Amino acid sequence: MVASVETEMPALAPPKRRFVPTGFKPTLPALILVLVFFVLPVAILLTRSVTEPVLGLQNYATLLGSATYLKIFVNTFTVSALVTLFSVMIGFPVAWALAIMPRPSANIVFAIVLLSMWTNLLARTYAWMVLLQRTGVVNKTLMGLGLIDQPLMLVNNLVGVTIGMVYIMLPFTIIPLYGAIRRIDPMILQAAALCGANRRQAFTGVLLPLAMPGIASGALMVFVMSLGYFVTPALLGGTANMMLAELIAQFVQSLVNWGMGGAAALVLLVVTLSLYALQLRLFGTAGERS
Amino acid sequence: MLLNFNSLGSWKWALVAITTLTSAFLLLPIVFIAALSFGSSQWLIFPPPSWTLKWYGALFSDPRWLESAWTSLRIALMVTVLSVVIGLFAAFGLVRGRFVGRDGLRALFMTPMILPVVVLAVALYAFFLQIGLAGTTLGFVIAHLVVALPFSILALTGALEGFDKSIEDAAILCGASPLRAKITVTLPCIGHGLFSAAIFSFLTSWDEVVLAIFMSSPTLQTLPVKIWATLRQDLTPVIAAASTMLILVTILLMLLAAAVKKGLKA
Structure with missing residues (x-):
């Protein structure tokens, strides 16, 4: 009885053989989709990196041996590291406040965080392109306040990319950090106070260490997501300040060089997956992506 | 102490200030885009000199x-x-x-x-x-x-x-x-x-x-x-x-x- 409930279509199911496990068949459509349109294409692309134009590792030698590409790797890692740093430094106090604020105000802040996260990526990036341009609101405000004499160059460089990316990554930092702080028992901090710790001591000695696994896990996730970002760097960075994802797209779209495209994709993939493996090993979770 | 909003003392206002500023930062581009879409300036001057629906007209x-x-x-x-x-x-x-x-x-x-x-x-x-x-x-x-x-x-x-x-x-x-x-x-x-x-x-x-x-x-x-x-x-x-x-x-x-x-x- 129960066994027949567990197969999707008992009427059509062939008589069970001994080693056929139960309940596998319903996953087949998803499995076929993932194998044919995910695993296979990625495998083909990566294979092309060692077979085109000729068999060998010359694509990797070019990619890892040239100053032009080295600059792109440096750009990618620098921007990702800065974005991670700023996101955590801004996100931590906000998450902390959210965890202890009175309910109604916390709900408003939460709604703003979610609205920002779910607003179309291009709409948000467009907004920053306009806000940060030479004659944009940011420059005008700073000049109006007398803080600067000349408009700052805020777009078509890595400053623009960093601002735009911090904006996009903040919700992805605030939400997991909020969870991490909510899991801390307030009584532990009460105990620290009773033992005579002042605020600063309680913060550095108790709250921060207790929140550290959450902070590290959130930071790693933001870093990994930033490494592979395409749209925001492409629009706010300009062509002179490329990042890795744009390089992959450029190899394929403008240069039609599948070998180099595949090689760059493999580099990004290896870095991404090893950082996720590290995350799984350290924190036992792949982070909360959305 | 640090996880009780009312016993944070002066830190409370620091947290509130950062949270308010960050909320403004998160909201700014969205409000800005919506305002510009009704502004009359082709060059996206802000605040817009006057209001119009012509961009929606062009869109639709x-x-x-x-x-x-x-x-x-x-x-x-x-x-x-x-x-x-x-x-x-x-x-x-x-x-x-x-x-x-x-x-x-x-x-x-x-x-x-x-x-x-x-x-x-x-x-x-x-x-x-x-x-x-x-x-x-x-x-x-x-x-x-x-x-x-x-x-x-x-x-x-x-x-x-x-x-x-x-x-x-x-x-x-x-x-x-x-x-x-x-x-x-x-x-x-x-x-x-x-x-x-x-x-x-x-x-x-x-x-x-x-x-x-x-x-x-x-x-x-x-x-x-x-x-x-x-x-x-x-x-x-x-x-x-x-x-x-x-x-x-x-x-x-x-x-x-x-x-x-x-x-x-x-």
Whole structure:
């Protein structure tokens, strides 16, 4: 009885053989989709990196041996590291406040965080392109306040990319950090106070260490997501300040060089997956992506 | 002490100040875009010299914008249906099945979520060029389905794990066929899971940019691709109008999701 409930279509199911496990068949459509349109294409692309134009590792030698590409790797890692740093430094106090604020105000802040996260990526990036341009609101405000004499160059460089990316990554930092702080028992901090710790001591000695696994896990996730970002760097960075994802797209779209495209994709993939493996090993979770 | 809002002392105001500023920072671009879309300045001067609806007029009278909105909607709806159906079957297998490698399979289904989307976009583009799906609606739907499916499976396995299977068994003991028991008993009980799977799948496809850039052709463009292509030329306020419409759709769907969640709890 129960066994027949567990197969999707008992009427059509062939008589069970001994080693056929139960309940596998319903996953087949998803499995076929993932194998044919995910695993296979990625495998083909990566294979092309060692077979085109000729068999060998010359694509990797070019990619890892040239100053032009080295600059792109440096750009990618620098921007990702800065974005991670700023996101955590801004996100931590906000998450902390959210965890202890009175309910109604916390709900408003939460709604703003979610609205920002779910607003179309291009709409948000467009907004920053306009806000940060030479004659944009940011420059005008700073000049109006007398803080600067000349408009700052805020777009078509890595400053623009960093601002735009911090904006996009903040919700992805605030939400997991909020969870991490909510899991801390307030009584532990009460105990620290009773033992005579002042605020600063309680913060550095108790709250921060207790929140550290959450902070590290959130930071790693933001870093990994930033490494592979395409749209925001492409629009706010300009062509002179490329990042890795744009390089992959450029190899394929403008240069039609599948070998180099595949090689760059493999580099990004290896870095991404090893950082996720590290995350799984350290924190036992792949982070909360959305 | 540090986790009690009222005994934070002077730190309380520091936290409140940072949170307020950050909220303003998060809200600023969205409000700004909406304001610009009604502003009369072609050069996006802020605050706008006067207010107008002409950018919306330009948006709604241009068949290319309307065509791309219709393409977006069509593709997102197809992705939603396929993602929920395939995700539902997969969730039944993952939650109820007993087979070797089940946890590995679950992890495999989640990988499209963590892989940088540009890698998938390039790989699928190459693959579709070879099998003749490049620039087709089917290719578009498949690409978005690959990234929407993990969200759907996540929502549906969660819902199915929270469902007490003995209720379904009871229906079968009372004479319902296994299929009928699933349709009339189980599905209504995991309705919230089906609903979030649908919303997530729809929004994933509707807002997706990177795969869309690679899957599009001059005659097949979704709204984000149209915005992307226009943005590379100039920052015209028509984009602000289009973006505001996209933001509106997102807000409506978020409110709908919140209302359904509330309705289910009540």
